[in-house]
Amino acid sequence: MLxxxxxxxxxAGLSIAYHLKKMGKNYVVVDGDKEIGASWLNRWDSLKLFTPTKYNHLPGLKFDTPKGHYPSKYEVADYFKSYVSIFEIPVKLNTLITSISKTAKGFILTHKDGDLEAKNVVVATGPFHTPYTPPCNTKIAxxxxxxxxxxxxxxxxxxxxxxxxxxxxxxxxxxxNELSKDGRRKVFFSGDTTVKSLPQHILGKSLWWWFTVTGFLSFNKYSWMGKRISSFTQPVIGxxxxxxxxxDNVIISGRTKDAMHEEIIFENKKVASIKNIIWATGYRPNFQWIEGLELDADSYPKNRRGVSNIDGLYFLGLPWMYTRGSATLGGVSKDALYLADLIDAKG
Incomplete structure (x- = not known):
């Protein structure tokens, strides 16, 4: 038993693995994908982080790029691969956990090739689980x-x-931006046009530098300021x-209400010329595979800084798990250190 x-x-998983390694724990990191970094490599090709590299280090290893550089998804994936190699983190790929159940001795984790047994479990699957697409997509030609x-x-x-x-x-x-930049096609837009945008640099300093010195990313969700920040619509950065x-070729169309074959029905008009649709409509959390877990109103696990209602079951990398940065590459390290300290004290 692990x-x-x-x-x-x-x-999130690599950050806590670093600490478990230092503590001499017998552990393994499991992932359903075929390679480390796949969750980033699966995103669109031109994706770049909106935070410069200096704010994206995982515990113990500098993300080594030029000053002021904004890493691509490929650079993030390579950094993760190096992290696993340097710290000799034990990883089992192609191992999608489909259920977790508590036993008298610990936990049984089921996957397609069998079971794993462990005294404790850290779920670090991040905030993006099931892509959500409005039901009207099934009516489209x-x-x-x-x-x-x-x-x-x-x-x-x-x-x-x-x-x-x-x-x-x-x-x-x-x-x-990518679809409309070359002006070759009309691009209809159905989304929030009142959202605020923030530049990546203000007065010669990166936005993340300002966030750091003002403590913006350190307000926890239980504080008055944290509650205020979490209630606002997140700005678009960079x-x-x-x-x-x-x-000229971007057409604001209001809310998408319905569809019928080639016709897309918006709030104030119908359009039949659209040949391509990208649904950037977010994700829904999925934790139904964990037996006995209590969920909150948003279907995320009830927890206090990663400690769930089930003894020995922990979480890391959830949105606003403690602060605005809890689910980010640069912010997860603080939560990992806090959880590691709890684990160390537990023995």
């Missing part, structure tokens, strides 16, 4: 190319003709929303 099984081989942003890679996936981007978060605006929406 001391710990860590589920998830991205930033097969001749229209449509995909969730989770599966979007680049312009070569699209056919000739107009496009529609649904969803106004970071992903929605970055993809809208993408000029106003400029994109002002482009």
């Amino acid at each position: 001391d710990y099984v860590v589920i998830g081989g991205a930033q 097969d001749s229209i190319t449509q995909m969730h942003s989770n599966y979007y890679k680049g312009l070569d996936q699209l056919q000739e003709g107009d496009a529609l981007v649904v969803g106004g978060g970071d992903s929605g605006y970055q993809i809208l 993408t000029d929303v106003k400029e994109i929406l002002s482009r």
